[in-house]
Amino acid sequence: MAKKLSGPQMIVANRLTDGRVLFLTAEGWAVEPTHSIVAHDEDEVTALLAVANADVKANLVLAVEVVSAEVGEGGVRPGHIKTQMQARGPSVRTDLGYQVSPFWEN
Amino acid sequence: MYAYDTFDHAMVNARVEEFRDQVARRLSGELTEEEFRPLRLMNGLYLQLHAYMLRVAVPYGTLNSRQMRRLAHIARKYDKGYGHFTTRQNIQYNWPKLVDAPDILAELAEVEMHAIQTSGNCIRNVTTDQFAGAAHDEVADPRATAEIIRQWSTFHPEFSFLPRKFKIAITGAPKDRAAVKWHDIGLVLKKNEAGELGVEVLVGGGMGRTPVIAKTIADFVPESEMLSYLEAILRVYNEQGRRDNKYKARIKILVEDTGTEEFKRLVEEEYEAIRASFIDVPAEEVVRIRQFFAPPPLPVLADEDAGLDALAAADFRFRAWVKNNTFAHKVPGHVSVTISLKPHGGIPGDATDAQMDLVADIAEEYSHDEVRVSHEQNLILPHVAKRDLVAIWQKLDAAGLGSANVGLLTDIIACPGLDYCALANARSIPIAQAITNRFDDLKRLEDIGQLKIKISGCINSCGHHHAGHIGILGVDRKGEENYQLLLGGSGEEDASKAAILGPGFDEHGIVDAVEKVVAAYMGERKEGETFLAAYRRLGPDVFKEAVYGAR
Numbered sequence: 001m002a003k004k005l006s007g008p009q010m011i012v013a014n015r016l017t018d019g020r021v022l023f024l025t026a027e028g029w030a031v032e033p034t035h036s037i038v039a040h041d042e043d044e045v046t047a048l049l050a051v052a053n054a055d056v057k058a059n060l061v062l063a064v065e066v067v068s069a070e071v072g073e074g075g076v077r078p079g080h081i082k083t084q085m086q087a088r089g090p091s092v093r094t095d096l097g098y099q100v101s102p103f104w105e106n
Numbered sequence: 107m108y109a110y111d112t113f114d115h116a117m118v119n120a121r122v123e124e125f126r127d128q129v130a131r132r133l134s135g136e137l138t139e140e141e142f143r144p145l146r147l148m149n150g151l152y153l154q155l156h157a158y159m160l161r162v163a164v165p166y167g168t169l170n171s172r173q174m175r176r177l178a179h180i181a182r183k184y185d186k187g188y189g190h191f192t193t194r195q196n197i198q199y200n201w202p203k204l205v206d207a208p209d210i211l212a213e214l215a216e217v218e219m220h221a222i223q224t225s226g227n228c229i230r231n232v233t234t235d236q237f238a239g240a241a242h243d244e245v246a247d248p249r250a251t252a253e254i255i256r257q258w259s260t261f262h263p264e265f266s267f268l269p270r271k272f273k274i275a276i277t278g279a280p281k282d283r284a285a286v287k288w289h290d291i292g293l294v295l296k297k298n299e300a301g302e303l304g305v306e307v308l309v310g311g312g313m314g315r316t317p318v319i320a321k322t323i324a325d326f327v328p329e330s331e332m333l334s335y336l337e338a339i340l341r342v343y344n345e346q347g348r349r350d351n352k353y354k355a356r357i358k359i360l361v362e363d364t365g366t367e368e369f370k371r372l373v374e375e376e377y378e379a380i381r382a383s384f385i386d387v388p389a390e391e392v393v394r395i396r397q398f399f400a401p402p403p404l405p406v407l408a409d410e411d412a413g414l415d416a417l418a419a420a421d422f423r424f425r426a427w428v429k430n431n432t433f434a435h436k437v438p439g440h441v442s443v444t445i446s447l448k449p450h451g452g453i454p455g456d457a458t459d460a461q462m463d464l465v466a467d468i469a470e471e472y473s474h475d476e477v478r479v480s481h482e483q484n485l486i487l488p489h490v491a492k493r494d495l496v497a498i499w500q501k502l503d504a505a506g507l508g509s510a511n512v513g514l515l516t517d518i519i520a521c522p523g524l525d526y527c528a529l530a531n532a533r534s535i536p537i538a539q540a541i542t543n544r545f546d547d548l549k550r551l552e553d554i555g556q557l558k559i560k561i562s563g564c565i566n567s568c569g570h571h572h573a574g575h576i577g578i579l580g581v582d583r584k585g586e587e588n589y590q591l592l593l594g595g596s597g598e599e600d601a602s603k604a605a606i607l608g609p610g611f612d613e614h615g616i617v618d619a620v621e622k623v624v625a626a627y628m629g630e631r632k633e634g635e636t637f638l639a640a641y642r643r644l645g646p647d648v649f650k651e652a653v654y655g656a657r
Binding site: 014016017018019020021056058059062063079080081082085086089090091092093096097098 | 133134
């Protein structure tokens, strides 16, 4: 049986072309963490990393990290403040960060 | 200021085209991230939390109007309309795209700027006094010396892969406004009894997890042999500095481990071997470089100005701005103006594209086309006639640049912190904002007097918390932001390390704690005694009791 983790985990990375933070979901990479795939044991982490690292090889993303996740009624949210900041954008200049356009592309 | 020659242009342009090719190969997959990362870092391009970050060098903090306008243009065209001036006198853009980076560097090259050696284990941008060439108290303009060091250290083949990054600061005045004692090498320009120019050399200063104040290893090295001496220091460090542990790789650790006297002996030995070799710059070349920094032809003017006096009498904010934000110039009737990038509730060091354009316009009209960036994250107009102060103040104030708080409690240094930085453990900017909002009363600030607060979001100390009269260090405590309070640091010629006062606080508690420290100082100070002087006289106990209560 696969070794249990200390808590649920998810995958975060940055998009190669502009560094935009992305979370790994069943439908691929998303800018929102809500639908992130959550791993509960080491085998699941390994499987998620295989998907993510394939996209590193395909030059889509970089800086893949396994980070803690919290699963609640509203979906998945990052567990650590650093990943929470990545999901939300800076807490300052909220007129300019992701807060203006969560799907900031340009 | 220094103007590129054809070699400089060719080198920088070649570097831009090389990087353009590297980016294209990265995007096509020809280069992996592992291969590309050191290449992008050599060009100042980091990956931070939300995006790439480009750090652009501002050599010894000196810009002309054309360069400042180009920085504004880059913020507007390639970023989100603002930039962040740093404690290294550089500018950072928080949102550039990888695909745009070569174009940004090409635009910088057109105005004789680049991002070379703003990252990596090499000699970084040489920093200096923001009032260089203008200060009433300087021995000589340190920018010419800084430019000589820049030319020596740029692409230096032997020192491109040092054990760790390397920072040099130089002051031309005995009053240290460049924090030279906190640098890997600190240089103090001096004249000997014969009137010849030279440098006092300090080594082994640094912040980070092991704060160390630099020690003097040579009281006077003639300017004509300075590069030999620097080469000797770097050679000893390059050979003997630790490469097995990045936390012990800075020169400060080598100097501590070797002992200052032995380190000095090793340097002197190397120096004797290489002095009078080809390394040093010929005297005529020094003269040529100094000519780039010739002082502008300022007329001697009256020190009094009726318009200034009238507005100062009528407007408390203007009076405070003249008092706090101007610095005595060597030419009578003139001052250097510090434009505070610390509006209350704002982000220390940030400027919008429109503000940068405005500063460029004002510099062109009133300051002989010169702007400086200070390590305290403000902008400076070095050569301003006092009679122009009213007009300048009105333009600045209308653009949100009229804060009269230079040197006061709200003139806070803060690193980008966890809002942007991938290394940070806690946010810095919101703490600075909360403190400036709490102390949003200019009369109260003036009553408190000179007080430097410096905030870092992690132990790397980009926010200079070790040198703060009040230092704040953000740490990660079980996944939560927590802030340590330090007191008694100084970045000036009386450099001292701030000491942790006691247990840390959450983001609200730290602001309350700062207020309690200030109240304790106000209660205990003697007539005219600054916060730092009072702390040094009183020691930490009074402040501990004020913050944590009687034990």
